[in-house]
Amino acid sequence: MRNKRLFILMIGLILFIALMGFTLGRTRLTWPEKFINDAFGTVQGALYRPVGAVADFFRDLDRLSDVYKENEQLRQTVAQYTQDQIKFNLLEADNKRLQEELNFTEHQKNMDNYRYLIAQVVGSTSNPYEKTITINLGSRDGVKPQMAVRSVDGLVGLVSKVKNFTSTVTLVTDLDPNSSRGTPVSATFLGKPDSFGIIEYDDETGTLQMTKIDERDKPDVGDKVITSGLGSLFPKGIIVGTVKSSQVGDFGLTYTAIIEPAAKFDHLREVFIVVVPEVEEP
Missing domain, CATH: 2.40.10.340 (Rod shape-determining protein MreC, domain 1)
Structure with a gap:
């Protein structure tokens, strides 16, 4: 039995060497080789098409899911925009009515048309x-x-x-309003129209500060700070930043707020x- 296995192994090795020698250096295939290659290619193509179709199907499902999420976000954005537009229209109508009742001049009516x-x-x-x-x-x-x-x-x-x-x-x-080249920026809190403060820059801490805030207008973290329009240089309504923290100012009669600038200066x-x-x- 052992000699038989050795004999079969030797015959297989001889056939393999002969086959290598026969095919080495040839540029043309025999018809059996062509038949085997064509058959293998046909089977491979037949298997690849359904596999590729399944893979494309799952990719399309992923894309469809992404499109659905994007559409959902767009719907929410449009809904929020519609709601904001309604509020804006109501505010604009009220503003126009009040201007007419207070006999605003044309210049006063157009002051915010920047x-x-x-x-x-x-x-x-x-x-x-x-x-x-x-x-x-x-x-x-x-x-x-x-x-x-x-x-x-x-x-x-x-x-x-x-x-x-x-x-x-x-x-x-x-x-800096305290320097020769300085110009004070008067500001107010969004949603607190009667509030008032002066925007300054602290070189030591590298932060914007809103000073001289009345004790009745205690700032809260997250409050939006906008220009008040007082002083005629800075039009009202331009966002300056957001309150990060606040502390009691001089003599405990005012507050000072640390402002995170909205603009990215860098x-x-x-x-x-x-x-x-x-x-x-x-």
Whole structure:
């Protein structure tokens, strides 16, 4: 039995070597080889098609699930937008009615109809004592000094210098009301129209602060801070940031709030120059 197995192994090895020698160096296949290759290819294709169809089916199911989730989010967004639009229409109607009852002038009615000039940020200063950016709009585009500048997220600063084709914007983090170059930013809390405070920048902590807040208007964490419109430089309604914390101010009569800026000063690409309707002289 042992010799028989050895004999069969030797015969198989001889046939394998002969087959290798026969096929080595040939570029053409014999008809049996072609038949086997064609048969194998046909069987492989027949098996691959249903397997591929099943795989595509499951991929389509995953995509369908993603599309369904996106549609659900879009429906929720549209529903929220519709609700907000209804609220806006109601507020706009009430505002118009009150303006007519109070005999507002045309200028007063148009005070909130701001225009925006879209500008690209083309440079920024590396001087830590003067935080400014340069934009690609100038006097020829209607830019003037003391115009407020904002981003999509919130208040950025104020136009400080204007040339023909470019302008310099001083960031809100450099608008210290106690310095010679400073300009105070009067602010209020969204939802608390009677509140008031001054936005300052603390170099030591590197944070925005809202000071001189009346004790009756204690700020809460998460409160939105917007420009109040007082002082005529910064139009009202531009978001400044969100309250992170608050503490009692001088003599316990006021509050000071730490503000998380809404604008991302390190990633400014496009900004909007706020154009306020000019006051017509009588």
